[in-house]
Amino acid sequence: YQITEKNDLAFYKDSLFETADYGKTWKSVGSLPPKTRRLIYLGNGKMLIRSDANSNNADYYMSYDYGKTYELKYTDKGNKFDSNIFEFDHSNKLLSHSYINYYLSTDDGKSWNIDDRFQGRIIKHLEYTKDGKYFLTTKINNIFGLYSTKDFINFKNLTAGLGQFSEITFNVDNILSKIILSTYNKPDEFNLYYSADDGNQWN
Numbered sequence: 001y002q003i004t005e006k007n008d009l010a011f012y013k014d015s016l017f018e019t020a021d022y023g024k025t026w027k028s029v030g031s032l033p034p035k036t037r038r039l040i041y042l043g044n045g046k047m048l049i050r051s052d053a054n055s056n057n058a059d060y061y062m063s064y065d066y067g068k069t070y071e072l073k074y075t076d077k078g079n080k081f082d083s084n085i086f087e088f089d090h091s092n093k094l095l096s097h098s099y100i101n102y103y104l105s106t107d108d109g110k111s112w113n114i115d116d117r118f119q120g121r122i123i124k125h126l127e128y129t130k131d132g133k134y135f136l137t138t139k140i141n142n143i144f145g146l147y148s149t150k151d152f153i154n155f156k157n158l159t160a161g162l163g164q165f166s167e168i169t170f171n172v173d174n175i176l177s178k179i180i181l182s183t184y185n186k187p188d189e190f191n192l193y194y195s196a197d198d199g200n201q202w203n
Helices: none
Strands: 008-012 015-019 027-031 036-043 046-051 057-063 071-077 081-088 094-098 102-105 125-128 134-140 143-149 167-173 178-185 189-195
Touching: 008 036, 036 081, 125 167, 134 167, 143 167
Parallel strands: none
Antiparallel strands: 008 015, 015 027, 036 046, 046 057, 057 071, 081 094, 094 102, 125 134, 134 143, 167 178, 178 189
8 A cells, every 4th residue: 555655555364554665675564453454545644444244243443653553433334335446526515435425524534424425326436636626437417438437517528639438447646646547448559648637648
């Protein structure tokens, strides 16, 4: 889990490790909750930790010091969240994606409500940049693509000039200020692009 350009965190058997030299050497940071299954680094030292110690529920802990200490915030009864997607948006709301809806929390994960900004759209993936812009893969006017928006009212299709694709994956690198885009069409057409200007031009 990248926290700066050269600092990364990793966990193994409920223990947390850190490297400051691009992975050449690692040091132990501390222990994690039993049966930790997922770490989600949220920035500024904050980290969400998922534990599956209870087989029927998932426990979510919040750390404010890069995982050295943590506190239980929420027990997800029935495992409704997709534990791979948790992040803060620009207004400091914690977002989580379930299989149907996006949820938001304004109290670091203690309570959750459906985020109505998405207007019922099926969002494949969501990321954002530091200047307040959101990037999401979804269908708008029945056209699937990668879109950007700041207000969830006006959307720009960033892949309109590249063609139509059946699958799109992307990653926003806020450290390097680039978007990495991967597209797929049947039967075996794969393409890889990157943009250094928020998706206006692709290489």
